[in-house]
Amino acid sequence: MTIQENVSLASKNTFGLNVSARYFFEANSLKDVFFILKHSTFKAHPHFLLGGGSNILFINNFKGLVIKINIKGFDIIQKEKNHILIRIGGGENWHETVLKCLEKNYGGIENLSLIPGTVGAAPIQNIGAYGVELKDVFHSLEAVEIATGKLKTFQKEDCRFGYRNSFFKQAGKGKYILTSVTLRLTHEEHSIHASYGAIQNVLKEADITTPTIRDISNAVIQIRQSKLPDPKVLGNGGSFFKNPVISQEQFDILQKKFPNIVSYPQPNAQVKVPAGWLIEQAGWKGRRLGDAGCHEKQALVLVNHGNASGDEIWDLAQKIRESVNKKFSILLEPEINIVG
Numbered sequence: 001m002t003i004q005e006n007v008s009l010a011s012k013n014t015f016g017l018n019v020s021a022r023y024f025f026e027a028n029s030l031k032d033v034f035f036i037l038k039h040s041t042f043k044a045h046p047h048f049l050l051g052g053g054s055n056i057l058f059i060n061n062f063k064g065l066v067i068k069i070n071i072k073g074f075d076i077i078q079k080e081k082n083h084i085l086i087r088i089g090g091g092e093n094w095h096e097t098v099l100k101c102l103e104k105n106y107g108g109i110e111n112l113s114l115i116p117g118t119v120g121a122a123p124i125q126n127i128g129a130y131g132v133e134l135k136d137v138f139h140s141l142e143a144v145e146i147a148t149g150k151l152k153t154f155q156k157e158d159c160r161f162g163y164r165n166s167f168f169k170q171a172g173k174g175k176y177i178l179t180s181v182t183l184r185l186t187h188e189e190h191s192i193h194a195s196y197g198a199i200q201n202v203l204k205e206a207d208i209t210t211p212t213i214r215d216i217s218n219a220v221i222q223i224r225q226s227k228l229p230d231p232k233v234l235g236n237g238g239s240f241f242k243n244p245v246i247s248q249e250q251f252d253i254l255q256k257k258f259p260n261i262v263s264y265p266q267p268n269a270q271v272k273v274p275a276g277w278l279i280e281q282a283g284w285k286g287r288r289l290g291d292a293g294c295h296e297k298q299a300l301v302l303v304n305h306g307n308a309s310g311d312e313i314w315d316l317a318q319k320i321r322e323s324v325n326k327k328f329s330i331l332l333e334p335e336i337n338i339v340g
Contacts, residue, residue, distance in 0.1 A: 001025075001032055001035050001036075002025075003023055003024070003025045003036075003039065003041050003065075004023070004024040004025070005022065005023055005024075006020055006021075006022065007020060007021050007023075007024035007066070008020050009021055009024075009050075009053075009058065009062070009066065012050060012053045012068070013053040013054075013056055013058060013237075014052070014053050014054040014056075014116060014231035014235065014236060014237055014238070015056075015057060015058075015231075015235045015236060015237050015304050015308075015310070015313065016231070016235030016304055017057075017058050017235070017304065017308075017309065017310050017313075018307075018309075019058040019060065019061050019062065019310065020061045020062070021048075021061070021062045021064075021065070021066035022045070022061070022062065022063050022064060022065070023041055023045060023064065023065040023066070024065070024066050024068070025041075025065065025066070025067050025068070026067075026068045026070050027067055027068065027069055027070060027071065027091075027177075028070050028071065028072075028091075029071060030071070030144070030151070030179055033071075033144050033177055033179060034144070034149060036065075036067060037144070037146060037149050038149070041065055042065055045063070045064035045065045046063070046064035046065070047064055047065040047066070047067055048062055048064065048065070048066050048067070048339055049067050049069060049177060050066050050067065050068045050069065051068075051069055051090075051091070051117055051118035051120055051121040052093065052094070052116055052117040052118045052121065054116035054117045054231070054237055054238050055116070055117060055121070055125065055237050055238055055335070055336055055337055056237060056336065056337050056339055057237055057310050057313060057314060057336050057337070057338050057339065058310045058339050058340055059310040059311055059314055059338060059339065059340030060310065060311070060340040061340075062339065062340065067177070069090050069091045069118065069120055069177065069178075069179075070091035071089040071090050071091040071120070071179050071180070072089040072091055072092055073087065073088060073089030073092070073180060074086065074087075074088055074089070074092065074097070074100065075087045075088075077182065079187070081188075082186055082187065082188045082189050083184050083185065083186055083187070084106060084184070084185055084186075084187045085139055085182055085183070085184055086101075086106070086182065086183050086185060087180050087181070087182045088119045088180060088181050088182070088183065089119065089120075089179070089180055090118060090119055090120025090121075090177075090178045090179045090180055090181065091118055091119070091120060092118060092119045093118060093119075094112070094115055094116070094117050094118060094119055094121075094122055094127070095113060095114050095115065095116070097109075097119055098110065098112060098113050098114075098217065099113075099217075101185060102213060102214055102217055104187075105187060105213075106185040106186070106187055107185055107186040107187070107190035107191070107213040108132075108136070108137040108183070108184070108185040108186055108190075108191075109132070109134075109137055109183065109185065110213040110214070110216045110217040110220070111129055111130040111131060111132035111193050111216060111217075111220055112127060112128070112129055112132060112134070112220075113217040113220045113221050113224070114220065114221050114224045114225070115127050115129060115238075116231065116238055117238075119180075119181050120178040120179070120180075120181065121178075122134050122181065123135075123138060123141055123159060123161075123166055123168065123178065123181055124166055124168040124169055124178065125164055125165075125166070125169070125335075126159075126161045126162065126163070126164055126165060126166050127164075128163075128164070129220065130193065130196045130198070130199055130220055130223075131193045131195055131196055132193050133161070134161075135156065135159075135161035137183045137184055137185055138156050138159070138161070138181070138182075138183060138184070139155075139156065139182040139183060139184040140153055140154060140155050140156065140181075140182045141153070141154050141159070141178055141180060141181045141182065142154075142178075142179050142180045143168075143176040143177060143178045143179060144176065144177045144179060145175065145176055146174075146175055146176065146177065147175065151179070152176075154167075163242070163245065164242050164335055190212075190213050192211055192212075192213070192216060193216065194211055194216060194219075198219075198223050199216065199219045199220065199223070202219040202222055202223060203215065203219055206219075226297075227297045227298045228295075228297075228298055228301060229295055229297075229298075229301060229303060234295075234303050234304070234305070235303060235304030235308075236295070236301050236302065236303045236304065237302070237336050238301065238335075238336075239275075239300045239301060239335050239336075240300060240301060240302045240317060240334060240335060240336050241275040241279070241300060241317075241320075241321075241332040241333065241334055241335055241336075242275065242332070242333045242334070242335045243272050243273065243274050243275045244272070244273055244275060244278075244330050244331075244332060244333070245266055245270050245271070245272050245273075246270065246271055246273060246330065247269065247270060247271070248269045248270065248271055250329075251263060251271040251273070254273075254328060254329075258281070258328075261273065261277070262274050262277045273330065274300075275300050275324075275332055276298055276299045276300035277299075278324045278327075278328055278330060278332070279294065279299035279300065279320055279324060279332075280299040281327070281328075282320070282323040282324045282327050282328075283323070284299055284320050284323065285299035286299075288305060289312065289315070289316050289319075290308060290312055291304060291305040291306045291307045291308035291312065292304065292305070292308040292312040292313045292315070292316040293305050293308075293316070294316070294320065302316060302317060302320075310340060314338065317334065320332070
């Protein structure tokens with residue numbers, strides 16, 4: 001259990017930003033978590049919990065303590081007729097977990113293939129893609145309360161899941177260290193979610209009429225790889241902005257002015273408008289300011305072309321927000337966590 005000093009985070013954030021942490025500690029177990037919470041370094045400095053390094057934008061060097069959560073584990077804790085409960089360590093890679101579940105014929109998270117990050121970060125964000133959200137398969141999680149050092153269990157209702165949102169991004173933000181997540185997956189009769197047009201197109205091209213969970217995963221991977229940059233090749237943090245949800249009344253006004261506006265109906269007379277479409281229509285797709293840029297294939301993704309700083313990427317994001325708001329009267333909300 002060693003606390004390191006002045007550690008580079010360049011390889012630990014998917015934007016590839018050349019930033020560092022004044023102090024750095026890797027927690028490989030619950031024992032490590034309990035240890036660092038009692039340590040004087042933790043008590044004397046601000047701290048930041050680091051998972052896979054995606055969905056994060058470091059504006060500057062972090063002057064406090066960065067705690068890297070690296071707790072592993074993949075354990076079956078209960079098996080029912082068609083469902084199985086699996087407890088997964090918070091430090092496990094999310095996509096590798098999806099692939100492991102597919103190998104064992106466990107269904108429910110195949111639509112969430114290739115989403116970057118760790119298992120512990122997944123419920124904080126309530127990650128989602130192609131018609132499925134984490135909350136759909138979530139059972140419970142364990143987290144250490146920072147103030148008391150006690151391990152607590154959160155059931156689904158405790159997490160207050162919303163669109164890319166949860167209790168851990170609101171009232172519980174910065175108060176807990178998530179150490180494990182338990183998912184309720186199917187192991188025999190699977191529910192196939194293939195309603196999204198992009199998935200249907202890929203399945204049709206492959207002449208697949210009765211897709212398996214593996215087919216769905218492969219289709220999602222193909223779609224994501226075709227339009228999203230690999231962070232190992234081009235630094236990025238994934239989707240930078242949330243897809244805004246607006247009222248039906250506001251949407252009707254916009255549709256009169258922009259007849260081709262893309263939309264997805266939501267409950268309670270609301271409409272989801274793709275942020276990528278808004279950004280592209282505002283003229284930002286493929287543009288760059290120095291080494292900070294808007295990806296040429298997916299406007300929702302901001303990228304580091306080599307030597308951009310966090311400040312430069314954030315400045316680009318602000319310009320995009322102002323431009324979209326001016327054109328559509330919609331203020332985009334960052335999905336990325338801004339640190340610094």
